[in-house]
Amino acid sequence: MGAVRITTADGQAVTVTSTTDTVPNWATRYFGSWWSAEPTTLIDGPTVSADLDEAELMALANVVEQGNADTVEYAGAEIRVARDGQLVTAVQENRSLAYRWDEEWKLLRIVGTDETEIATAAARLARELLRAQLLDKDWAILHASAVTSADGDGDGATILTLGDKGAGKTTTALTLARAGRQLLANDRVFARVDEHGVVQVLPWPSAAAFGFGLLDALDLFETVRTRLASGEQMHPTQHQKVTDALLAGRREPLWKANGKELKPQLWPDQLTSWLSMPLATKGHAVGILYPQITACAAPRLTESSRGVQPGDFFDETTEDRYPDIFGLLPTPGDHTVLREHLDALPHQGLVMSHDPAANATILKEAVTRLAG
Structure with missing residues (x-):
């Protein structure tokens, strides 16, 4: 055994x-x-x-x-x-x-x-x-992406990205990871306020699912297609239609009958071995980005009054694929303290477009404002 x-x-x-x-x-x-x-x-x-x-x-x-x-x-x-x-x-x-x-x-x-x-x-x-x-142990789950600096103690200064569906959380995380930050999360993250009032963060391990459009925009599509064509395997739960499209070089999005996109799926270790993105195992939050993607807009920094919202927290009431059928999870906690500490962090709004180079430039400026 x-x-x-x-x-x-x-x-x-x-x-x-x-x-x-x-x-x-x-x-x-x-x-x-x-x-x-x-x-x-x-x-x-x-x-x-x-x-x-x-x-x-x-x-x-x-x-x-x-x-x-x-x-x-x-x-x-x-x-x-x-x-x-x-x-x-x-x-x-x-x-x-x-x-x-x-x-x-x-x-x-x-x-x-x-x-x-x-x-x-x-x-x-x-x-x-x-x-x-x-x-x-009082951790909560946020709908957020996160990247950290490469601090020597392995507990890097972390930038969280919050926003509604389609706001650009994953785009932000991957763009910053491509620019040298460590990827801690592209969709969900554990967060908790410690005894010193610092918001600590941990990753939510999962297969990494990225849409065809994002892979293409970040110039990663050919990297993934080449590795797959060489005989290496992607995550086994990836739909065969996605594998076929990658091998054929087709970049158009694929859709399920329910309207959800069928996405390429990578093992977590392939984020590093295929896409050259180092991963972080923990961090502490120092700022929050609130992005919005507008296709034809010029990327720019904006004022944001959004703040942390109840929908940014993830629990069993919002789980649509894995309900707690075995009764494993404790009673949901009160997120008031965590929300107050998150809202007290420096924050920055920004508009991104479908131009990855311009997005990278504006994100660098935004992160510099938040974390230095």
């Missing part, structure tokens, strides 16, 4: 175990660039155990069948969930996956018949267990 211990920068930990090498290897690659991921022989504390086991899959499916199961959408597929005291059992038939969470033992068991499916589920739920621990 292989096991890997995932540990956040502030010491929260989860162990992932499996008799299939794919599962710990996947977890190591998924988390290792953002948090610590080390092989271990000591299995204690919250644990995700994931294996190929058709017999156990059928047994757990039978438990759900005999229970009073609810049916919900989870990770893009229907899941049936049965609860019995401290035990929660669930089955996703179309993915041949079954789960059992034992609250007393803090053990989340996953079984299935496909290595990629069980490895994906194990990484996702290991992150949920770590998320639960962090939230219990």
Whole structure:
């Protein structure tokens, strides 16, 4: 059996175990660039155990069948969930996956018949267990991108970018990362006010999904296409239509039936090995950018009165893909103190266009104003 211990920068930990090498290897690659991921022989504390086991899959499916199961959408597929005291059992038939969470033992068991499916589920739920621990320690999750300076102590001065959907959070983060900052987050970030009144930040590990237009604008499309064409593999959950388009050199966006874009997906470590973007494991916030993308406008700095809004905080009530079906997460905390400290940070509004060079210039000026 292989096991890997995932540990956040502030010491929260989860162990992932499996008799299939794919599962710990996947977890190591998924988390290792953002948090610590080390092989271990000591299995204690919250644990995700994931294996190929058709017999156990059928047994757990039978438990759900005999229970009073609810049916919900989870990770893009229907899941049936049965609860019995401290035990929660669930089955996703179309993915041949079954789960059992034992609250007393803090053990989340996953079984299935496909290595990629069980490895994906194990990484996702290991992150949920770590998320639960962090939230219990007063961390909150922001809808934000973040880049840090390369401080020698590994706790760099961090610029957060907040804004509504389409405002340019990811564009800002990748542009600044291309310019030499360390990428801490392109979509979500953990944040907490410490005993000194400093807003500390941690990354939210995930596959990196960037639209075709952004990859092309930042002159990264050919880099990704060339690496893929050479035989290297992107994230396995990437849609085949995206892979085909990349290989064919087609840059036009692809769309799901529900109107969401199908995006290229990179492993976290490929942000560094493919795109030359070093990653940060923690930081402390020193300023906030509030961008707005206007296609034909001249990039410029602006006054911004936006401030931090309730919608900038992410919790289970805003989760649309991974509802807390196992009851892992604590009661949502009060974000008042964090919001006040964020609003007290220096902030800068700016307008960006579809001109990456002009955006880079104005972002450099904005960051200089905030962080020096």
